[in-house]
Amino acid sequence: MNSESLLNLHTEESLDSSTYLYSVLLNQDNIILNANRKFSQELFFGSNKLEGSHLSDYIFPQDFSKYELLLKKSLSKRERSFFMDLRKVSMDGVDFEWTRWEFFPRYDKNKIKEIVAIGHTIESTSIGKRKKEELFLKQNEFIEKMTFDHSHDMRARVANIIGILEIMGEDK
Known part of the structure; x- marks a missing residue:
């Protein structure tokens, strides 16, 4: 295993067990393939079906529209990543929390393969x-x-x- 693979493995393990950061792996259709424990625990109302569900189920519709626009722009310019603030639905399913995310599109040839998203809460109520x-x-x-x-x-x-x-x- 080369040093880059070891770094990626260590980073992924750290993200999976993080108590501060959210980590989500999405496919090209914004379906959640994997989410770390923190994200899953905070979305307990959907934790049974979290993997395989759509990202838009957990954020405000206006924020998801903005996300789609930023993703298109990022893909057209082949940017490495982009930032945005999202309102994540809180545990009660009614209120929300502001979160800041960075999205990293991964490419396979000229098509998007998957998107790694890393975020954190920026303001508690x-x-x-x-x-x-x-x-x-x-x-x-x-x-x-x-x-x-x-x-x-x-x-x-x-x-x-x-x-x-x-x-x-x-x-x-």
């Missing part, structure tokens, strides 16, 4: 909620400070005008 809450609190603080500053600035100006009018007296 709880992190997103926390960020939104923090931004909302900062925005409220800013609005309160701005309102306080403006009301006091305005009051000071009006008080100055009233003071000048009193000094001038009624007859002027």
Whole structure:
């Protein structure tokens, strides 16, 4: 076995047992031929039929359309790989998680043989909620400070005008 074969074997074993990365092998028709444990476990509602099912069953339709366009573009230019963000259906089958993927088309002569896809989650819902809450609190603080500053600035100006009018007296 040459060093490249050993590297590929080691990489494939690492991807299969990864607890962070998703790894999926697709055929030219986007049918799942193989998926690592992490991807299979997170899609437990389809894990019995995961292999042999279509990739579009696990991602949003708009994202799958975008994927198809990027794949066509990649194939026409014979690019080594392409990146994209996909919304993967979450465990409950209702919500979704944002994931970032890199797709590696493998060619046999001039035709696509298979596609290796490697991805990971880029934002969990709880992190997103926390960020939104923090931004909302900062925005409220800013609005309160701005309102306080403006009301006091305005009051000071009006008080100055009233003071000048009193000094001038009624007859002027």
